[in-house]
Amino acid sequence: MCRHYTTISANSGISAHLHGLNLHCRSSSADLLGRFEAIYGHLPPAQPGALDIDLQMGLVSGSSAPPAPTDLPVIYADDLISYHGDPPRLVIRLPKYALLTIDLARRQVDIQATRGCLEVYGAFEDVLIIGLTPLYRRLGLFPTHAFAARSPEGQAVLISGERGTGKTTTGLALLSAGWKLLSNDSPLLAVRGRQVQVLSYPGRLSAFDDSLARFEALKKFIPQNAGSEPREKRIFRAEEAFPAPWAVSGPVAAVYFPRLSPGLAHSRLVSVPPRIAMLELLPQTIDRWDRETIPQALALLEQLVEQARCWVLKLAPQVDDLPDLLAEGCRPVGANEDAG
Numbered sequence: 001m002c003r004h005y006t007t008i009s010a011n012s013g014i015s016a017h018l019h020g021l022n023l024h025c026r027s028s029s030a031d032l033l034g035r036f037e038a039i040y041g042h043l044p045p046a047q048p049g050a051l052d053i054d055l056q057m058g059l060v061s062g063s064s065a066p067p068a069p070t071d072l073p074v075i076y077a078d079d080l081i082s083y084h085g086d087p088p089r090l091v092i093r094l095p096k097y098a099l100l101t102i103d104l105a106r107r108q109v110d111i112q113a114t115r116g117c118l119e120v121y122g123a124f125e126d127v128l129i130i131g132l133t134p135l136y137r138r139l140g141l142f143p144t145h146a147f148a149a150r151s152p153e154g155q156a157v158l159i160s161g162e163r164g165t166g167k168t169t170t171g172l173a174l175l176s177a178g179w180k181l182l183s184n185d186s187p188l189l190a191v192r193g194r195q196v197q198v199l200s201y202p203g204r205l206s207a208f209d210d211s212l213a214r215f216e217a218l219k220k221f222i223p224q225n226a227g228s229e230p231r232e233k234r235i236f237r238a239e240e241a242f243p244a245p246w247a248v249s250g251p252v253a254a255v256y257f258p259r260l261s262p263g264l265a266h267s268r269l270v271s272v273p274p275r276i277a278m279l280e281l282l283p284q285t286i287d288r289w290d291r292e293t294i295p296q297a298l299a300l301l302e303q304l305v306e307q308a309r310c311w312v313l314k315l316a317p318q319v320d321d322l323p324d325l326l327a328e329g330c331r332p333v334g335a336n337e338d339a340g
Contacts, residue, residue, distance in 0.1 A: 021050055
């Protein structure tokens with residue numbers, strides 16, 4: 001990826017090209033446009049002939065998102081998010097952050113965001129990917145919750161799991177060793193030819209101080225007075241930490257499910273059967289409400305776990321050996337079941 005910032009004045013917009021799609025973001029809010037640029041600004045500009053996705057964003061007063069229209073049926077709801085509508089019209093409400101109205105046929109997304117969407121760590125990024133995911137899936141691109149990187153040999157790996165399992169620390173170890181970033185949180189999976197590929201997805205990096213302190217080049221992101229502050233993640237662009245950090249895509253060679261393992265002297269890999277890997281990946285990739293796209297997503301994941309080596313990554317405290325260990329896990333099918 002090349003670094004390219006294309007900014008048009010507030011009340012106009014910003015456009016960027018992503019894997020055959022032109023993303024056009026318009027807003028009267030300079031704050032919203034600025035945040036969009038911070039995430040997508042390194043992408044190339046819009047290109048002729050690509051499919052267009054239009055985003056319209058606005059800030060609302062108050063701390064709650066506008067209510068969902070009462071004439072739309074509820075597809076799914078819990079305390080954090082609700083889905084309403086009957087495709088091609090879809091409305092998604094995150095009470096603290098935004099109301100999203102999506103026209104799947106026209107590939108349009110309207111986002112009415114609260115100030116909290118900009119102030120709470122990760123909220124803006126989450127709102128964007130939630131609003132765009134239904135469109136991506138219908139275009140054959142399936143976001144999954146994982147850290148993704150490409151090895152110097154060109155093989156892509158997924159590091160998948162819930163928050164707090166060591167994904168970010170493992171990913172930063174790879175980037176520090178010269179691997180390239182595909183995505184910090186939401187890589188896109190797609191079938192290209194006969195392979196499942198990981199396609200890059202933009203986003204900033206973030207880590208707690210104890211993770212940053214493990215890497216000499218990342219210690220600069222820890223404030224000098226960090227000891228007196230509450231525990232919080234530091235947010236930074238990949239370009240601020242690593243030279244030419246981005247890759248565009250790569251075939252999936254391995255999937256890792258990290259597990260913190262106190263007392264372990266060295267990190268090690270334990271092979272995971274495809275059916276178990278599939279169960280791990282399902283909740284990270286599929287939304288039960290989006291029934292139309294589930295068959296295609298299941299077929300993609302089945303192909304993925306047959307194509308890639310799948311491992312539990314038992315994490316020891318030291319991180320220096322992680323790049324070599326994960327590179328070893330990318331070896332062809334048929335090698336020894338355990339590594340490390």
